[in-house]
Amino acid sequence: MNQIQNTGENINFLRNVFRKYYFENNHFPYLYSIEKREFGYRKFDSLVVRHLSFNNVGELVAELVRNVPLDIYYSNAYYGLPSNPINEKQWEGADLIFDIDIKDLDLPCIHEHTYYVCNLCGYVNSERKQCINCNKGKTYDTSIPCKRCFLSIKKEAAKLLDFLYCDLGIKEKFVEIFFSGNAGFHFHINDPSIRNLDSNSRANVTDYILGNGFMCESIGVRKYRNGFVIKLPKSGIMTGWRKKIASNLGINQKSELKLKNIVEASGGYEGFRNELNKMTRNNGVPIDAQVTNDIHRVFRLPGSINGKSGLTKAKCDDLESFNPNNDACMLSDSEVYVNPKTKLKITLKNNTFRLDNALEKVPSYVAAYLICKGLASISNAQ
Amino acid sequence: MSIKLGSSELAKYPFLQEASDYIHETKFDFEEFDRPEMIHIINRAVEKLENELKGNVYSNLDEYEIEIMTFMVSLLLIKSIGLEEVSKKCSLFEAMRVEKFLSSDLSNERSVEKKKLLVQKIFLELFKINIDVNSTSSICKLSVPDYLQRASKMYEQEWKLINRSVKDGYVYLDTDETVRLIRNELSNLIYSRIKNMKAIEIPVSIKSKADELRNKYSGRYVYKNQFKILEYPPCIKHAMEIINKGENLPHSARFMLATYMLAIGKTEEDVIDIFKNSPDYNEKITRYQVEHLAGKKGSHTKYSVPSCDRLRSEDLCFAIKECENLINPIQFGRRKIR
Ligand code: SF4
Ligand SMILES: [Zn+2]
Ligand SMILES: [Zn+2]
Numbered sequence: 001m002n003q004i005q006n007t008g009e010n011i012n013f014l015r016n017v018f019r020k021y022y023f024e025n026n027h028f029p030y031l032y033s034i035e036k037r038e039f040g041y042r043k044f045d046s047l048v049v050r051h052l053s054f055n056n057v058g059e060l061v062a063e064l065v066r067n068v069p070l071d072i073y074y075s076n077a078y079y080g081l082p083s084n085p086i087n088e089k090q091w092e093g094a095d096l097i098f099d100i101d102i103k104d105l106d107l108p109c110i111h112e113h114t115y116y117v118c119n120l121c122g123y124v125n126s127e128r129k130q131c132i133n134c135n136k137g138k139t140y141d142t143s144i145p146c147k148r149c150f151l152s153i154k155k156e157a158a159k160l161l162d163f164l165y166c167d168l169g170i171k172e173k174f175v176e177i178f179f180s181g182n183a184g185f186h187f188h189i190n191d192p193s194i195r196n197l198d199s200n201s202r203a204n205v206t207d208y209i210l211g212n213g214f215m216c217e218s219i220g221v222r223k224y225r226n227g228f229v230i231k232l233p234k235s236g237i238m239t240g241w242r243k244k245i246a247s248n249l250g251i252n253q254k255s256e257l258k259l260k261n262i263v264e265a266s267g268g269y270e271g272f273r274n275e276l277n278k279m280t281r282n283n284g285v286p287i288d289a290q291v292t293n294d295i296h297r298v299f300r301l302p303g304s305i306n307g308k309s310g311l312t313k314a315k316c317d318d319l320e321s322f323n324p325n326n327d328a329c330m331l332s333d334s335e336v337y338v339n340p341k342t343k344l345k346i347t348l349k350n351n352t353f354r355l356d357n358a359l360e361k362v363p364s365y366v367a368a369y370l371i372c373k374g375l376a377s378i379s380n381a382q
Numbered sequence: 383m384s385i386k387l388g389s390s391e392l393a394k395y396p397f398l399q400e401a402s403d404y405i406h407e408t409k410f411d412f413e414e415f416d417r418p419e420m421i422h423i424i425n426r427a428v429e430k431l432e433n434e435l436k437g438n439v440y441s442n443l444d445e446y447e448i449e450i451m452t453f454m455v456s457l458l459l460i461k462s463i464g465l466e467e468v469s470k471k472c473s474l475f476e477a478m479r480v481e482k483f484l485s486s487d488l489s490n491e492r493s494v495e496k497k498k499l500l501v502q503k504i505f506l507e508l509f510k511i512n513i514d515v516n517s518t519s520s521i522c523k524l525s526v527p528d529y530l531q532r533a534s535k536m537y538e539q540e541w542k543l544i545n546r547s548v549k550d551g552y553v554y555l556d557t558d559e560t561v562r563l564i565r566n567e568l569s570n571l572i573y574s575r576i577k578n579m580k581a582i583e584i585p586v587s588i589k590s591k592a593d594e595l596r597n598k599y600s601g602r603y604v605y606k607n608q609f610k611i612l613e614y615p616p617c618i619k620h621a622m623e624i625i626n627k628g629e630n631l632p633h634s635a636r637f638m639l640a641t642y643m644l645a646i647g648k649t650e651e652d653v654i655d656i657f658k659n660s661p662d663y664n665e666k667i668t669r670y671q672v673e674h675l676a677g678k679k680g681s682h683t684k685y686s687v688p689s690c691d692r693l694r695s696e697d698l699c700f701a702i703k704e705c706e707n708l709i710n711p712i713q714f715g716r717r718k719i720r
Contacts, residue, residue: 167548169551196527196531197527198534200535201527203534204533204534204542204543205543213539214544215540235547235554239554240547241548289692290691290695294694295697
């Protein structure tokens, strides 16, 4: 879906600020083994080009400055022949990647900063329904994430890191965290010992992190006739998910009796299973399963601009202090005029902008943000 | 350290290099199989093989000289029978036999050195898995990637990582579980021994037994296509083809196939029948799993067919033009919904 409304002027403006960015930031320090990656991009007309390959960063930057795409992707996979069709690329492994996004958190504040933009005329509606301006278009959601949103997603990020470090034993040096450039975080894990995992193995990890498929038996509750019996597993209940569940239930390796009482109190095996399901859902992290399971995916390139916001996919060395609207806002600050389509407030590079429905002079990075979100258009006013 | 594998290990694990060395040292010649005193070994190998074809693990254990010879004769027999399905099934049950001995050795062996040596010989040298076996509790630990590579091919939910004891990059398993993890690899190892054997030199005495067995079993292993494939989506067709060839399907594909068949109204019996051609088919387990998917067992939720998106990400999608706009394989061939 292309959020950028019609006018050639909007596209021209964005292409110019994007080009300037790629021209001036002509290096991608977090791009390894470039010659083994497949690249792809989305053009401003929404067309996606895939199966590209570059021998070095210079070639890549030249292409970006020449064609200025809206979004740029590269494969998490390493290929012998990255520009061949998918079955002839010679897959040599892939980084393990995770993607978490604010939209998957079901936050109550979402409605306060979501706008419903018409896909035909660009009008900003107050509800998700048919456009009241043109009576033809449908609306798509566009959101300006707030502080609470970012706090919540950072909490999920910390939970994910805990799974990666403490359970899966992945070394910190192999983990790179990036702000997605819009409303989430991306984790790239380039540990050579997990590069070769196939889709099924990755799906197994995915379910581990989501909290999918935990069985009562794993914590020692087995179905028996019409009831249940307690038989703790030989390998113990004090590690991994078993430990999480055990501490939620307040039990340990010696609490067979207590566990029996808990199961009875929740209404037997079935009731206990429902309780468990709730517990695992609350303790898991809502990662995007498809992203992690797919070993042939192209994924947003670190250091590139996200066409949904004009912010960059920036490296995030310290989650807590990272401020997306500041640290990932890298476009030019030369001023331009925009026509906002609605009343809104946005803080970028530590400046807060309060806009009305009227022509306004703003830095290019604000203009780019709003145009990418479908909430403003560029104006020719001088 | 001069701990070595003893004769009782060679009897249980006749596929180890040490067992071949033994044959080598005795300067045994294949032609000796035609001598009358060898008939006992050949009969034993036949008995074992027929047991395996019936779906049983042959658990009788004899002296190492006998076991090593029996193993060799079994391989020659299977090779000479030359039926793919026999080779596969016998390899599998041979692996399960090893599994049984190995699991009990790992939990009952008193000498820690011996345990470690077994682990090294079998897990590390044959399959490149580093296993650390606890000297007192007989709990084994292995790395998460080593675990995932194997467990992700298993059908049962208990093998999912989430149901395991996991800490600091290691998975902790009891000995049964540890050994179960390499069943496929053991079976492949034995299968490849059979494949790589040169068929020309098979002694007459074994060859004639093999001929008998081939006559007896060839008819039973002709696979019939259980269902006509008319309007199945490509993903399902592909999985059916693999099953009909008698090859192993990954868990994700079995899940897809079973849920799909149930969803289009096949009975549980029909679905169980489909899986009869799997090399590791076990009626009891399959029945349980199919009933589970149908919502009769365990969670009581009926599982739905995975979406095309999910199948795509699991590499199970083989989309063709007619797949356009589908969200779920179940929609394939129905009138397009706008
Ligand atoms: S698109 Fe859907 S129906 Fe078609 S092959 Fe893929 S999964 Fe099957
Ligand atoms: Zn409209
Ligand atoms: Zn918010």
